[in-house]
Amino acid sequence: MQKNKPDVLILGGGVIGLACAYYLLKAGRSVCILERDTIGSATSLGNCGTITPSHIPPLAAPGMVLKAMKWMLTPDAPFYVKPTLDPQLIAWLLKFAGRCNDKDWRASSLAKMDLLHNSRRLIEQIVKQEKLDCEFGSTGMHNVYKSQAGFENAAKEAEAVREFGLEPQILSGVELAKDEPALKTGMAGAVHYPGDAHLRPDLYTAELARVVKQLGGLIIEQCEILAVETSHDEVQKIRTSLGEYQAQDYLFALGPWSPAMMKSLGVHLPVQPGKGYSITYTRPGLAPKRPVVLKERSVCVTTWGSGYRLGSTMEFSGYDNRLNRRRLDALERGASEYLHEAVGPLKLEEWFGWRPMTWDDLPILGATQNLKNAWLATGHGMLGVSMSAVTGHLLADMICRREPIINPFPYSIQRF
Numbered sequence: 001m002q003k004n005k006p007d008v009l010i011l012g013g014g015v016i017g018l019a020c021a022y023y024l025l026k027a028g029r030s031v032c033i034l035e036r037d038t039i040g041s042a043t044s045l046g047n048c049g050t051i052t053p054s055h056i057p058p059l060a061a062p063g064m065v066l067k068a069m070k071w072m073l074t075p076d077a078p079f080y081v082k083p084t085l086d087p088q089l090i091a092w093l094l095k096f097a098g099r100c101n102d103k104d105w106r107a108s109s110l111a112k113m114d115l116l117h118n119s120r121r122l123i124e125q126i127v128k129q130e131k132l133d134c135e136f137g138s139t140g141m142h143n144v145y146k147s148q149a150g151f152e153n154a155a156k157e158a159e160a161v162r163e164f165g166l167e168p169q170i171l172s173g174v175e176l177a178k179d180e181p182a183l184k185t186g187m188a189g190a191v192h193y194p195g196d197a198h199l200r201p202d203l204y205t206a207e208l209a210r211v212v213k214q215l216g217g218l219i220i221e222q223c224e225i226l227a228v229e230t231s232h233d234e235v236q237k238i239r240t241s242l243g244e245y246q247a248q249d250y251l252f253a254l255g256p257w258s259p260a261m262m263k264s265l266g267v268h269l270p271v272q273p274g275k276g277y278s279i280t281y282t283r284p285g286l287a288p289k290r291p292v293v294l295k296e297r298s299v300c301v302t303t304w305g306s307g308y309r310l311g312s313t314m315e316f317s318g319y320d321n322r323l324n325r326r327r328l329d330a331l332e333r334g335a336s337e338y339l340h341e342a343v344g345p346l347k348l349e350e351w352f353g354w355r356p357m358t359w360d361d362l363p364i365l366g367a368t369q370n371l372k373n374a375w376l377a378t379g380h381g382m383l384g385v386s387m388s389a390v391t392g393h394l395l396a397d398m399i400c401r402r403e404p405i406i407n408p409f410p411y412s413i414q415r416f
Helices: 013-027 064-071 087-098 102-129 150-163 173-179 201-214 254-263 325-336 384-399
Strands: 010-012 031-034 080-081 141-145 169-174 189-193 219-222 223-232 233-239 243-245 251-254 269-282 291-294 299-304 306-317 347-358 362-368 374-378
Touching: 010 013, 013 031, 013 201, 013 384, 031 102, 031 189, 064 243, 087 269, 102 384, 141 150, 141 173, 150 189, 169 173, 173 189, 201 219, 219 299, 219 362, 251 384, 254 269, 254 374, 269 325, 299 325, 306 325, 306 347, 362 384, 374 384
Parallel strands: 010 031, 010 251, 031 219, 080 306, 141 291, 251 374
Antiparallel strands: 141 189, 169 189, 223 233, 233 243, 269 306, 269 347, 291 299, 299 306, 362 374
16 A cells, blocks of 8 residues: 555546646646556557647538448448447447437537637647647648549538637648648648647657656556445545555546446446557658648648658447558558658558547546546547647646636536
């Protein structure tokens, strides 16, 4: 048993757990993070590092069900569901399909708006105040279209998102060619989102960990959680491979592993692992100046001073821990349709990670309801980095019983 009991014990050392630790420490709370591997080594590691208010519209959009049904016949499609009889995944998919309508699309967008705009501001604030060395850039993002029909449709849809505080700019094919020489000729155009930003996610988590330690936080790695012991509607202790830990409050920030852990505590989380892929290279000679999404192929491309990454895709195949060669090849093949130099000179890493996906595309933030001193910060889907700072701020607000930075109700577990 540890000698000094922290105010808050955070389970999970990814970008969400670290951001929560940062804001709790800033609020004067003592914090200890338990991480079963190394800090930032799972879902936070290989994503494209984009900070995207432009992703306010949810994945569950009108017309998505028909697209998904067609893509099920194509294993390298941007959105793929592996045929299964898993009742939990089937129930999740039915809930997801039920939200592919205008009313629910708008409701989720409004709730995501508060999260993403506030987090975009807070991340830049942290980077500057704490001098985080994470290759942060505020260059915006291009959504690039090859087909004229796709571009014209996107330009029309761009008007609809202005309601959510976005200011998309429409670039013709000629304007895009002048702005981004890394793209091949003949692109139809792009929708530019000037409010988006980017950083290198592995450096961001490493730098957050550095600051957390400087502020007095304790980080314990290679610490596997074995059991959570409860009594009288409270968590009493955490049993781990390194011993037992206690605190006043317990914050579960376990990403895609949250459902299994919380099930043992009588808490049902409708979270499914959505598998994403990326490939990291040394930087090509002619690389995009800013992040670009190659829309017809759903490939995200991010360039940093220290490297270059292709990523994206969404695969629902449970906790399958194999690298799918077909999906990795699809990233390179898709990028080659748009870019003069689709890949870098040297391939450094092929990666996959599970994103914690909720069917309404909103995270689960706040009290567990059935345990007085247990808190949740999970379900961020593809936007863990983008939502990290506001999540940390909001959880610190709630745990410290102070006025929350945003209304927490839309993200409560009570909505399910």
